[in-house]
Amino acid sequence: MPISPRHILVVNVQGHGHVYPSLGVVGELARRGHRISYLTGPAFAEEVAAAGAEVLLYKSAFDDFHVPDVVQREDAETQLHLVYVRENVALLRAAEEALRNDPPDLVAYDVMPFLAGRLLAKRWNRPAVRFNGGFAENEHYSMFEALWASHGHRHPADVEAVHAVLADLLAEYGVDTPVKEFWREIEDLNIIHLPKSYQIAPETFDERFAFVGPNFTGLTQDTGWQPPTPDTPVLLVSLGSTFNEHPEFFKACAEAFTDTPWHVVMAIGRTLDPETLGPLPPNVEALPWVPFRAVLRHASACLIQGTTGATMQAVDMGVPLVVMPHFATEAAPFARRTVELGLGYELPADQVHPAGIREVVERLARDTEVKRRVLLMRSDVRESGGSARGADEVEAYLERSGA
Template sequence: MRQRHILFANVQGHGHVYPSLGLVSELARRGHRITYVTTPLFADEVKAAGAEVVLYKSEFDTFHVPEVVKQEDAETQLHLVYVRENVAILRAAEEALGDNPPDLVVYDVFPFIAGRLLAARWDRPAVRLTGGFAANEHYSLFKELWKSNGQRHPADVEAVHSVLVDLLGKYGVDTPVKEYWDEIEGLTIVFLPKSFQPFAETFDERFAFVGPTLTGRDGQPGWQPPRPDAPVLLVSLGNQFNEHPEFFRACAQAFADTPWHVVMAIGGFLDPAVLGPLPPNVEAHQWIPFHSVLAHARACLTHGTTGAVLEAFAAGVPLVLVPHFATEAAPSAERVIELGLGSVLRPDQLEPASIREAVERLAADSAVRERVRRMQRDILSSGGPARAADEVEAYLGRVAP
C-alpha cells in the first residue's frame, strides 16, 4: 500500500494514549507518516512510537475530576470540560496542519467531536479508536457512564447543548446533537477482545476487536518479588481517583504478617509518606509498570476501568474490584462480574478483614481462574497492533484508494 499521512487525535489519559501506541508503531513501521495530537505528558512516548507530535494544552491540567464530582453543578461542569478538551485538540490540529490535511483522521472515542469535525473540515475519512467498550445501535458506553453517575445526555443540559450546537454549526453541521453523538464510523478499532464486549453479537464488520496493546515491553527491566514463593497482590486505583490513603492503609494492614507480598501503585497525587510505616511485605509506588508485577501476581485489587482490567486478564490474573472509587469504572466492573472473572467489594467492606478475605477467596477459586485463562486466550488471539494496522490500511484502500 502507498504511504499515507495519518493524523491521530487523542486526549490526555493513560487509558486512551497507551492502547493506540502499538497501532502507531506498526503503521510507522509500514512507512506511513503519523502526526499525533497529544500533551507534553505523553510526547516522549508518542515520539518513540514513531509519530510527529502536535502539542495541545489539556483542560485536565487544572480541572481535577475527583473534586468536581462532589459539587452541586458537577454534571454541567463535567460536560463542559469535555467540550473544551475537544476544542483544544481541534484547534491544535487545525493550527498545525492548516491547509495540508492528512489522508486519514484517527481519533479516540473521548475526543470524537474533535476528530469528526477535523474529518469534516478536510473532507477526509475517519477511524474511531476505543480502549473501552464500543458503541452501536444496541449499546452505548457514554450512556452507561452517564447512567452510573446520575447524569443526563449533554444535549439535555441546556448550557451544554447550546455550546455544542454553536460548535457544530461553525463546521456546517446541523445534525441534532443526539444523532451526531450516536453516528458510527465505517471502521472502529476496539482495543479489547470481542468476548468482553457487551452485546457482542450485535457488532458487525464496522468494528474490529483487536485486543489490548501488549507490545513494547521486551528488554524492560521487570519488577521481581523479594521472595519467589510469595503470593503477590497488586493494588491500584488508577491515575485520577487515587487520593484515598485510608484505602491503601487498610490494604497494607490486611496483609501484614501474612505470606502475601503486596505492591501498591498509589498514583501521582499521593506521597507514599502519607501512608506511614508499612509492613515489610508491603511496598508503595506512585507508579510501577503493571505488567511487570502482574507477571507474578495471584490477584489484583483495583477500581475496574477497562485498561486495568484487560492488563490483568492478559496476564491471567483475576480481579477484586472497588468500582465506586472511579466515575468511569462501573460498566467494565459490571462486565467482569457478569462473566465471572472477579468479585466486588462494597464501600462498607473496605476494612482489613474483609479485604483479605475477598482476595484470598478469589485466589483460591479455580473456576474463576479458568474463566480468566479463557479470557487471556481471547486477548492473545485477537490480533493486536498488526491486525489493527491491517484493518486501517484495508479501510483506507476502500474509501481513499
Template structure:
C-alpha cells in the same frame, strides 16, 4: 507512504492503547502524526509519531458525585473542543491526513474528519457503543436531569458548528460508532457483544508486555492499583492493615500524587511505589486489586490474573459487572472496602481454582484477538485506494 493522524485527549488511559498501533504503522512505512495535549508530546514522540500539540486552560477537577456533575463533565469535554479544535485545524491546514483515528472522547477528530471528508476510525479506549448498547442514551438522560447544563452545551455546540463551518451534529452523535471501530477487548469480554456487527474490530489489548527489569519479590504476589487518576491515601492505608502478616507479598502502586512514605512503616511483606511497570508485575502476579480501568483489566486478563474489582466510575462499574458475570473475579464497592472485606476478598480469590481456570480461558481470547498488528490493518483498510 500514507499520512495517518491520531487525535486523543491528553490522558494515558486514552493514549496508551494507541501507542503500539503507532509503532506498527510507522514500522510499515507510514507517517503518523498525533494531536493531543502538549503534556503528552514526549509520550507520542517516543512511539514514533510527530506530535501536533494543543494547550488547554487549567481547570478545577470535577468530582462526579451526581447527575448534574456528570453533565458538567460532558460540557467540559465540549469546552476542551472549543480550545483544541482551532489549534488542531491550523496545524493540519496544509497537511491533511489520509485517514484519521480519533479516541471516542477526541471529539475534535470526529468533527474535523467530517469537515475534511477524510475516512475515520474510532478508537474505543473504554466499552464501545452500538445500536444495542447505546450509552449515548444515558448521556441524553443525564442531561434531562440537568436542563440548564444542557442549554449551555447546546448553545456552545451551535457556536462551534457555525464558527468552524462544521456539518450538523448533536450531542448523541458523539457517542455513535464510526464506519470502522477499534475495540481493545476480545469480543467474548465485551458487554452485549452480540449487538456488534462487522464495523467493529475487537482487536483486544495492544499493550500486554513492556521491557522491564522486574524480579518478583515473593510468591504468591498481589498487586494493588487504582490507576493514574484516582488518589486515595486512606484506601492504601486500609490495604496495609488488611495484608500485614498475610502469607503473600503485596505491591502497592499508589500514584504520583501520593508519597509512599505517608503510609507509615510497612510490614516486610508489603512495598509501596508511586508507579510500577504494571504489565511486567502482572506477568508474575496471582491476584490484582484494581479500579477496573479498561487498560488495567485487559493487562490482567492477558497475564491470566484474577481480580478484586473496586470500580469508581460508571464505565468501571460496567467492567466490574462483566468480571463477575464471567466469573473472572469479585467486586467490592468503594464504600464496602474495609481491612476485613479486602483481606477476605483476596484470600478467597487466591484459593479459587475455578476462577483461575476461567481467567486462563479468557487469556486465550485476549492473546488471539490480534492486538496492534490487526488494528493497523484495519486503519490501512480505510486508506483511499490509488
C-alpha cells in the same frame, strides 16, 4: 500488496487508557511507511515518538480541572460535560493550526475526543476511523450513556447550558444534525482494543467493528522486580492515576495483610504523599508508580478500580481481579462486565476495611474456576489479531474510501 504511504492524523486526549491502546496500531502503520501525525499532551510525547509518529501537542483543559474535586459539586453534571467540550475544542484548534497547510488523508481519533475527530474529518472532507480502548458503541449499546448513568448524569444535549455550546460548535463546522444524532453516528471503521468476548452485547456488532484486542506497547518495561521468594503470593493494588487520593484505602490494604504470607505492592499515585500512610509492615510496598506487568508476572491477584487498561493487562498475565469502582464511577460499567464474565470478584463498598479486603482477595486466590476463565479470556486477547490486524483494517479502509 502494500498500499502507497498516506498521511494519517491521530487525535487523542492526554490519558494513559487512551494513548497506550493506540500505540501498537500507530507503530505498525508507521513501520509500513505511513506518515503519522499524532496529537496529544506532552506527557506522552516520548511514547508517541517512539512509536514512529510525529508529535503534535495541545494543552489539555484538564490541566487546570481536578475531576475528584468537581464530582462532589452540585453543578458537577454541567461542569463535567463542559470541560469535555473544552477538551475537544482545544484539540480541534491545535490540529487546525498544526496542519493548516498539510491536511491528512485520514483522521483517526480516540473515542473520548470524538467531537474533535469527527469535526476535523468533516472540515477536511476526509474518511475517519474511531479507536476505542473501552466498549464499542452502536445502536444497541452506548458506553457514554453507561458512564453518564454511573454518575447519575443526563445526556449533554439535555443540559441546556451544554447543549447551547455543542450546537454552536457543530454549526461552526456546518453541521446541522441534532446533537444527539451527531453523538450516536457510527464510523464505517471502528478499531476496538478489546477482545470481542469482553464486549457488552457482542452479537450486535457488525463488520464496521474490528475487535483487535489490547495493545501493550510502552507498557512492557521489565524492571527486574521480584517477590521476596518465588512462592510468595503477591497482590497488586492500584486506584489508577486520577482517583487515588484515598490514604484510608491504602492503609486498610496494608493492615489487611500485616503478618501474612502475602507481599503487597501498592501503586498510590504521584499526588498522594507516602508519609500519610504511616509506617508500613515489611511485606507492603507503597510506590508512586509501579511497572504493572513486571509485578503482574508474579501476582496471584490484583485489586483495581476495573478500567479496561488495567483489566486487560491483568488478563493477559493470567491474573484474577478484585474490582472496586467506588472511587471512580466511570470504571463501573467495565467492573460489572469483569464480574459478569467471572474474571474476578467485586469488593463491595461495605467491605472496604482490612477484614473485608483480605477475605475477598484470599477467596479469589483459591477460586480455580475464576482462574480458568481468566486464562480463556487471555486466549481471546491473544487471538484477536492485535496491532497487525488493526493496521490491516486501516489500510483496507483507506483503499475502500479512495483516500
